[in-house]
Amino acid sequence: MQPFTYAAPTSLAETITLLGQNGEQARVLAGGTDLLVQLKENRRQAALVIDVKRIPELNVLSYSVRDGLRIGAAVSCQRICAEPAIRQAYPGLIDAVALIGGAQIQGRASLGGNLGNASPAADSIPALIVHHAVCEVAGPAGPRDIPAEAFCVGPGKNALQPGELLVSIRIPPPPPRFGAAYLRFIPRNEMDIAVTGAGVSVVLNEAGDTILSARVALGAVAPTPLLAQEAGAALAGQPVTPDVIEQAARIAQRAAQPITDMRGTAAQRKHLAYVLTRRALEQAIARA
């Protein structure tokens, strides 16, 4: 690990100035569960590490039935999972957040970091996408919103411009009869990077027998977490039947464009995209 300077600003303005002054030399630190590992292994270099855990806006965690959920980018997974109201309103999001690492990792890891690290296999991102999450960004040119599905642009690359910072994530209140779920496959029971992940959400009609709208997002099957629009579209307006679910899962399987690496082959990942999408849909419908 190369030596670096550490800064812990307490305001957004100060942080944006620091980021602007230091450009590529600076890196934001939230929980550090990605960044510190990468610095130690010399996979990333930074002359300045900016700890954002003291900035109030990044520590917000608020939920109301009317306004929905706002999660500060530096809030730990543990804090999110500990809120009964959030657990109840967004079980499909909790599926993903509670999977990240183990207890120790969750005490540090943030969703800002999960997004910022922009891994194709990041667990929270498919779940955020199917919840219509919006990333609230601040920067030298002022605040702007980026939809979760547009936040990652390549492996390890995100849509932030130089000097920009992710402040919080906004998730709309769930509409009536909304259900979501996230499933991932790993060979062991914890502490592993997804071979494949699938997040889904559905909104059912009042009778609960027809899908009004749906979203399907996949992890670890493309250079970025992938919103499988065709799969969601295929569900909209369809009756809740095993056939419909099967069809959508097959479309998700076709949308997956995985590579073969140490964690799995492309064929296995495509197969898992199907299995996990189908199972997640069954679960989301049951929750709706």
Added chain:
Amino acid sequence: MAIGISLPRIDARPKVTGEALYPGDINLPGQAYAKVLWSKRPHARVRAIDTRAAQAMPGVLAIFTGDDVPVNEYGLITFDAPVLIRPDVTYQTRDGEQHRSASVPNPKSQNAKSFDGVVRHVGEKVALVVAETEQIAAHARELIRVEYEDLPAITSMHEAIQPGALQVHPHYPGNVIKHYRVRKGDVQAGFAQADVVVEDTYFTGAQEHAYLQPEAGLGYLDEQGRVTVIVAGQWTHEDQQQIAHALDLPLDQVRVIYPAIGGAFGGREDMSVQIILALAAWKLRRPVKIIWSREESIIGHHKRHPMWFHARLGAKRDGTLVAAQVRLMSDAGPYAYTSAKVLGNATVMAVGPYDIPNVAIDSQTVVTNNLPTGAFRGFGAPQSLFVAETQMNKLAAALKMDPVELRLKNALRDGSLTVNNTPIPPGCTIAEVIQQCAARIQSNPASNPKSKIQNPKSRVGRGFACGHKNVGFSFGAPESCEATVELHGHTEIERAVVYHAGADCGQGAHTVFVQVAAQALRLPVEKIELVASDTASSGNSGSASASRMTFMASHAIFGAAHAALEKWQDEERPARAHYIYRPPPTSAMHPDTGAADPNITYGYVAQSAEVEVDTETGQVRVLRLVCADDVGKAINPQQVVGQIEGGVVMGLGWTALENFVQRDGHVLTEHLSTYLIPSVMDIPDVVESVVVENPDPHGAMGIRGMAEMPLLVVAPAVVAAIHDATGVWVNQLPVTPERLLDALERVNTTQ
């Protein structure tokens, strides 16, 4: 009674509180730091090593290569591996300059310079940098320029034995280190009598020891000027000998000390940092410290042998075994390490613990440019038993016979002739552990845990397997264990000091030594003081391996204690006695028939596994594992259960998770994030240890060796359970989800 009780481990408190010092925790004033320059190439000729830029860096103290090692060779069985690399002597660099010409090899070098100038695997140590700080050493390492000429790499055993294949090592013509031939009865006639024959090809993968503590140590000159290495190993006196050989020093100029050891499992049997630390400290006359990263550890020590098998097993309709034939081959990597011994074991255990009249086994261990392989808990037996027991389970299925009944019908019993055509050593209890394991499943079905996968595509199944393995060194290798006991006091013994070199790798050996001494001396354990694991204070104990330490050390400590008590009676103060235990001799296998008394005695185990398989993802969850292990006499029952539970989990890792991948000689799983070992969440809900206590006639107080046994047959039990659940046999380990899914699909599409 000091034995048969679960005395808390004597190292429990210091380990839990962090007081215990492991090699990486120990520092001396003025110490320098060393880093290894790794070859990272599977096969290449080293034309030149240019150390000038590195040498010129401020803070660099020395850079050592093969030229600096007096006798540049090491190896547990034969000296066939270089300590560091010596560039090819005949070479001048392109600019005509002679960079370093190798010195004339030391005449004591048994292998002269036959293996000079070549790196044969990616974990070869090319050079050692020593500097004032770890950072400088790491930086200087990057400045060393090595001129390599890449050679084609042989990375498959089958390729290695092709006629005309490239020779990996000059000592091993045809790329074969060792082969064995076992013939008992007439195998052809045997198969002619068979009503049913099962036949298949199997493959088992490499395994990384993944001990908690990567290699680390400190070399220095002690107060008597001896070159001293504080390190984690398995056999202090063997380390001492190999250091003395490489440094060309008399034995008494070398001292090896083990502090707390963070796991070993066979992975510390061969040299890692021992010789290089001694070399640096000796040359620089200054303490030198090294700590390997996890990634260095993974390429820096040997692995469990990958093995290939072709096996046939024949039986009569009633289940009586009539013939067995096995061909097997193990991948040794480029150097021998313990490969020939592991192969011997795999050969002896190749048809399982059964009385089979007609047997033919042909085995060989082959050199390649993969990582070296060697000792790993079970030492060849797990691979063979996976095959032998899967063959038995397939046979049971073919005969529609209960697998337990089939085993009991054919189990070795006292007086049975083994594959080596000699009687199994007395006290053979394979039938007993089979019965005890089966009884536990029957009597306790209510403990069946609930489904973990909870989806309609999951299937549950149960499988059974059993096995045996030698305790102690085999095939005529010198086998002994020393202990010294010293009794202090006047009228009463106030304090007893036990000197013993035996390594406590984390298995609890030292606690057992104290309990055995207390028992032998009839003293409370508080009065026993143990001075352990230092060549300067104790005689040779042999290694903590082959499930032998409790078995051997108990004899030695008993002997020394009784001798000391006699001297105490004779009023010697302190009364001090030394004792060497030598077990009954063993013998090497006959080259044509395999006839031998290969082992002192054996340990016996039986297991039953219950698994749940997600047939859509290929994931396997082990729900319940019952392990019946005959330990003879449990000195410390808690530790016995600890060994069973740990061994079972380690076996599960090898069976289903740990996929060590090497491609073209390069390791693709050098992080613990890609080489997946079981985590706490992967442990079965229920692991039932059935501790069987049938005294071994050869054991002090009936003790048997036990610590490898729980790992031996996890794989065949789980694979049989997967078959019971899904109807599919998997012939390759590890059973990764993808492999299982492939097997399931093959079956589904052919149906």
